[in-house]
Amino acid sequence: xxxxxxxxxxxxxxxxxxxxxxxxxxxxxxxxxxxxxxxxxxxxxxxxxxxxxxxxxxxxxxxxxxxxxxxxxxxxxxxxxxxxxxxxxxxxxxxxxxxxxxxxxxxxxxxxxxxxxxxxxxxxxxxxxxxxxxxxxxxxxxxxxxxxxxxxxxxxxxxxxxxxxxxx
Amino acid sequence: xxxxxxxxxxxxxxxxxxxxxxxxxxxxxxxxxxxxxxxxxxxxxxxxxxxxxxxxxxxxxxxxxxxxxxxxxxxxxxxxxxxxxxxxxxxxxxxxxxxxxxxxxxxxxxxxxxxxxxxxxxxxxxxxxxxxxxxxxxxxxxxxxxxxxxxxxxxxxxxxxxxxxxxxxxxxxxxxxxxxxxxxxxxxxxxxxxxxxxxxxxxxxxxxxxxxxxxxxxxxxxxxxxxxxxxxxxxxxxxxxxxxxxxxxxxxxxxxxxxxxxxxxxxxxxxxxxxxxxxxxxxxxxxxxxxxxxxxxxxxxxxxxx
Amino acid sequence: xxxxxxxxxxxxxxxxxxxxxxxxxxxxxxxxxxxxxxxxxxxxxxxxxxxxxxxxxxxxxxxxxxxxxxxxxxxxxxxxxxxxxxxxxxxxxxxxxxxxxxxxxxxxxxxxxxxxxxxxxxxxxxxxxxxxxxxxxxxxxxxxxxxxxxxxx
Numbered sequence: 001x002x003x004x005x006x007x008x009x010x011x012x013x014x015x016x017x018x019x020x021x022x023x024x025x026x027x028x029x030x031x032x033x034x035x036x037x038x039x040x041x042x043x044x045x046x047x048x049x050x051x052x053x054x055x056x057x058x059x060x061x062x063x064x065x066x067x068x069x070x071x072x073x074x075x076x077x078x079x080x081x082x083x084x085x086x087x088x089x090x091x092x093x094x095x096x097x098x099x100x101x102x103x104x105x106x107x108x109x110x111x112x113x114x115x116x117x118x119x120x121x122x123x124x125x126x127x128x129x130x131x132x133x134x135x136x137x138x139x140x141x142x143x144x145x146x147x148x149x150x151x152x153x154x155x156x157x158x159x160x161x162x163x164x165x166x167x168x
Numbered sequence: 169x170x171x172x173x174x175x176x177x178x179x180x181x182x183x184x185x186x187x188x189x190x191x192x193x194x195x196x197x198x199x200x201x202x203x204x205x206x207x208x209x210x211x212x213x214x215x216x217x218x219x220x221x222x223x224x225x226x227x228x229x230x231x232x233x234x235x236x237x238x239x240x241x242x243x244x245x246x247x248x249x250x251x252x253x254x255x256x257x258x259x260x261x262x263x264x265x266x267x268x269x270x271x272x273x274x275x276x277x278x279x280x281x282x283x284x285x286x287x288x289x290x291x292x293x294x295x296x297x298x299x300x301x302x303x304x305x306x307x308x309x310x311x312x313x314x315x316x317x318x319x320x321x322x323x324x325x326x327x328x329x330x331x332x333x334x335x336x337x338x339x340x341x342x343x344x345x346x347x348x349x350x351x352x353x354x355x356x357x358x359x360x361x362x363x364x365x366x367x368x369x370x371x372x373x374x375x376x377x378x379x380x381x382x383x384x385x386x387x388x389x390x391x392x393x394x395x396x397x398x399x400x401x402x403x404x405x406x407x408x409x410x411x412x413x414x415x416x417x418x419x420x421x422x423x424x425x426x427x428x429x430x431x432x433x434x435x436x437x438x439x440x441x442x443x444x445x446x447x448x449x450x451x452x453x454x455x456x457x458x459x460x461x462x463x464x465x466x467x468x469x470x471x472x473x474x
Numbered sequence: 475x476x477x478x479x480x481x482x483x484x485x486x487x488x489x490x491x492x493x494x495x496x497x498x499x500x501x502x503x504x505x506x507x508x509x510x511x512x513x514x515x516x517x518x519x520x521x522x523x524x525x526x527x528x529x530x531x532x533x534x535x536x537x538x539x540x541x542x543x544x545x546x547x548x549x550x551x552x553x554x555x556x557x558x559x560x561x562x563x564x565x566x567x568x569x570x571x572x573x574x575x576x577x578x579x580x581x582x583x584x585x586x587x588x589x590x591x592x593x594x595x596x597x598x599x600x601x602x603x604x605x606x607x608x609x610x611x612x613x614x615x616x617x618x619x620x621x622x623x624x625x626x627x
Contacts, residue, residue: 130538
């Protein structure tokens with residue numbers, strides 16, 4: 001039974017790690033932390049407040065790759081979204097997968113597709129992308145060359161060769 | 169000439185044609201039960217001919233000798249059983265003492281060849297299927313032998329000719345309580361030997377890919393399909409010979425034999441269509457539990473006189 | 475040659491090979507094999523292993539991970555065999571055609587290892603079961619013309 005609003009509980013537990021916090025709708029809280037504090041914040045929400053990690057999402061912006069960890073507090077029916085930023089030149093951040101196992105695989109997927117380096121990740125292998133995909137190319141970034149990839153010609157719509165087909 | 173008996177009648181040509189037509193009847197009845205039309209009458213012949221014209225692919229990790237010999241031996245053993253049954257039904261004096269045991273021994277050869285061929289395939293799914301076939305072989309042999317003992321002890325001799333003479337003199341063994349119980353046990357054991365649902369565990373289609381026949385293709389697979397069709401012909405003939413008076417070739421006897429044959433095939437097909445597949449431990453419990461109990465009861469009733 | 479083609483077109487054993495589809499085409503293939511359309515009249519049976527198959531039903535987009543496996547499965551199928559590319563993802567890639575993971579539509583992947591392969595295209599998203607059955611009929615007509623040497627392959 002909630003005795004205090006969740007947003008106040010968060011402000012109290014996380015203190016000055018929070019750079020900005022917002023509750024735009026009844027069941028959504030968005031809070032932004034720095035990349036060095038993300039492990040402590042995730043530890044608090046997961047172990048102390050009983051949050052369940054649903055997933056993590058990432059997007060490529062001008063400042064860097066912004067990663068959101070979505071937690072759901074089952075008893076209080078509140079979705080807590082923990083935002084962090086991996087800034088532009090080197091794209092490095094601390095890994096939440098080192099804190100609890102639930103975030104391991106989703107961080108491997110973000111590593112595959114965005115090229116973000118997670119420090120302290122226990123198992124940084126490829127997850128979803130093909131084993132022979134060229135190194136250094138990350139498909140979900142905004143500057144990925146859609147048509148020309150080395151050694152791999154994408155399919156261009158050619159009309160069929162009349163010698164190889166037949167009319168029935 | 170004896171070799172013509174083996175090759176033409178009642179041997180390879182006759183038994184292949186009748187076996188493939190019986191398999192067609194089974195498929196057509198299955199289709200009708202499922203509210204659809206079934207395949208045309210020559211469908212199984214087209215299947216076997218098409219398999220003979222495809223290439224035989226031998227995997228690298230397989231043992232080629234055993235892989236290719238297994239279907240050939242299985243086919244020749246089942247044709248031999250069919251020939252023997254055909255000859256004994258036409259001529260009661262051609263049988264010798266102990267030929268029921270020879271027949272039963274020859275009938276286990278297709279199962280053993282399937283196990284050998286699947287183990288020689290070099291495929292892990294095929295070896296799981298082979299292990300299940302071994303378990304099932306142990307399961308259904310036991311109550312089957314007790315049920316066969318019912319027939320042997322009642323007649324007093326282990327010769328098919330004497331069994332047929334006894335039934336000609338005293339009426340079929342089926343017309344008694346112990347006969348009915350033994351008939352049911354042998355019917356279920358033959359259903360398991362043929363690999364029909366609910367006992368098609370070795371070739372479990374949705375669990376194991378194609379199970380024991382996974383690596384077979386072309387003429388080797390055609391030989392196995394033909395063996396299954398020939399076993400489908402042998403099962404009712406075996407049951408009729410031992411329990412229902414045999415196939416009499418004079419006068420109206422052929423018509424009666426044909427009706428009995430169709431009735432047994434209909435029972436097997438309806439069993440196949442209305443039951444789910446058992447697990448291997450359920451199948452072993454079924455055969456060593458209920459079926460053994462029923463066959464022991466049949467044996468005791470036969471000794472008492474029923 | 476005529477016994478080969480004559481018996482092949484009357485009993486076609488089908489193996490379903492799904493290379494990362496969205497599964498709508500697979501549901502339509504399952505619809506074709508139900509008693510409503512009853513393709514067992516034509517001799518079409520679903521089998522569990524590519525070694526038993528005459529026709530490979532390939533659905534879905536071929537991506538980098540599955541391309542060597544599709545080629546291996548085609549090599550394991552005993553010839554003569556026909557490849558059906560079902561759904562527009564298999565025929566041309568649909569809207570995945572410029573994706574980062576696309577390794578070519580099915581006919582390009584199969585013709586890399588076997589230039590004489592017979593590929594039948596069934597477009598649609600997903601194709602109706604009637605379309606799949608009519609493609610089998612057209613494949614049979616093509617095999618007949620092949621037998622009579624009207625068409626070279």
